[in-house]
Amino acid sequence: MRRYGLRGVAVFYLVAVLLGPLAMVFYRAFERGLHPLWSSLTDPNTIHAFKLTLEITALAVPVNTVFGIVCALAIVRQRFPGAGIVNAIVDLPLALSPVVVGLMLFLLYGRTGWFGSWLQGHGITVLFATPSMVIATIFVSLPFVAREVVPTLRELGDEQEQAAHTLGASGWQTFRRVTLPSIRWAVVYGVVLTTARCLGEYGAVAVVSGHIEGKTETATLRVQDYYENFNQAGSYGIAIVLAAISVIVLLAMTLLRPKEEIA
């Protein structure tokens, strides 16, 4: 009986917190038929917002994937003083509110900020433009790959890598032929989480972007825009597309992943 009780709680929680609101979003989007939904989604500013979101994601995900793997390798494999501190710092973006992250970037890259004034002098605009949005997104989505890879690397141990070394493999060959194939599913999972985080980023980007329609407006900002202008179909429509992209990425990963990993 207790098993069913536990299951009941889990299912109820998921329905109430996750599925319910999601269903509501779908319902609201289609409430007034397809026409208002379609016209909102095909609005040039909306299309621009999607393009911008995808561009930012396409930049942030590879950067954080490489960084995450390098970071995890450093934390697990290198014996250096301060490895624990690095490990903790990687988690910082999870602990900080994205709005605070945005504010930090604002202070750094603003006209009177540390980097901002220097960059301004060289004719580079970061704030209220794509660069600051990419930086903000990279910052908030930074921990996911490292977080997934670190425990996998720990569990893997370094004997296989040492064996590869004694068989003549260089550091890079060992990484490519032994380490990477062993951690690949952790990396893939990390990438999926990073992608989802990038697509959904709002707070930090809202602060640094300036929220200029058709210029620095991402899909999530566009949702807010529509919502504030009482275009419910539009805001829910974009929300659905964002959700759909995340679901597709998740599904793709689940399908690609073999049923039973050979241990």
Added chain:
Amino acid sequence: MSIEVRNVSKRFGSFQALDDVSLDVDSGSLTALLGPSGSGKSTLLRIIAGLEQPDSGEIRLAGEDATVVAPQKRGVGFVFQHYAAFKHMTVRDNVAFGLKIRKQPKAAIKARVDELLGLVQLQGFGHRYPAQLSGGQRQRMALARALAPEPKVLLLDEPFGALDARVRAELRTWLRKLHDETHTTTVFVTHDQEEAMEVADSVVVMNEGRVEQVAGPRELYDAPANEFVMRFVGEAISFDGDLIRPHDLEITLDAEHGAREAQIERIVHLGFEARCELTLDDGEQIAVQMTRTRVAELELEPGQIVLVRRPGVRIGRELPNVLG
């Protein structure tokens, strides 16, 4: 390829793993590093392989200083206790790894892998994954993988430690045979004195980061350099203040000069041999090893009072009276 270890020390934090160790391993020999856990034997092996760096001292391979040479360039094959199989690769790809790294032609790789799979009796297992093999098969695969690039030195770290007794015995014999055929300089680490004595030509006994004795199996047993070696290699008992082997004592029923009275507590039958557990006249407990024929001849039984004597004094050359 000969191995020379010169004054090597290694410390892990506050633990002195190796303390000024020097050792010569002749080219083509089969050597065992024997010692209890924490004696530094694995650390020494890993330093020879280049997997650890010594804090001080020198490693010379084939007469050349190799102390700072990367493990990739030392020409050593290494076998780990827990196999270190590449889990995402088939048996065939595992064995071929070192050859692919060396960019050998495909046909040559295929021929060499086939040859090695035959050598380790894993023909027909080439397309399996390590998870689909038994422990003994995995270790044979690891051996084939280490042998594939034709290393000049084969190093094995407790290679049979994780296997059950029967497979252990099989692989020991197999390793000995392999060495007799290839004459590759081989060093293996073990904490099992029987394994060291059975397989190796030369046994290096280590304790607390130092080499206690280097000798052939027979010399090690007959002429242990000190009390540690005496106690670690084979059983040792103290009798009249001397450290001796259980079969260095003799049980008689005739009164003889120098014999001591003892009562038989228990007789343990170990197949061909039997062990008599005795209490001496001074209350000390000892065990005497003898053949079952002798037990039958004397009609020994628990509770019986017998005489114990030493026919000949056989004790370490350097330390004739270890406990005295």
